[in-house]
Amino acid sequence: MNADTIRHLIEQGLPGARADVRGEDGVHFEATVVAEAFRGKLPLARHRMVYATLGERMGGEIHALALKTVTPDEAA
Numbered sequence: 001m002n003a004d005t006i007r008h009l010i011e012q013g014l015p016g017a018r019a020d021v022r023g024e025d026g027v028h029f030e031a032t033v034v035a036e037a038f039r040g041k042l043p044l045a046r047h048r049m050v051y052a053t054l055g056e057r058m059g060g061e062i063h064a065l066a067l068k069t070v071t072p073d074e075a076a
Contacts, residue, residue, distance in 0.1 A: 013053025027063040
């Protein structure tokens with residue numbers, strides 16, 4: 001697994017989202033995801049939305065993913 005693949009999966013699964021994903025060792029990653037879909041949602045719900053885009057890869061190919069999830073307004 002690599003950061004570009006994870007970015008693509010997140011952006012495909014959350015239309016309109018922008019993701020910046022980093023990870024040097026291929027199993028531990030960190031991502032900042034900006035999406036209008038996060039508006040009005042608590043952090044846990046936002047994280048679940050991102051995890052849903054990755055499916056069974058979480059806990060398998062992706063051992064750990066540290067997330068920062070924000071709306072476009074929060075990112076500005």
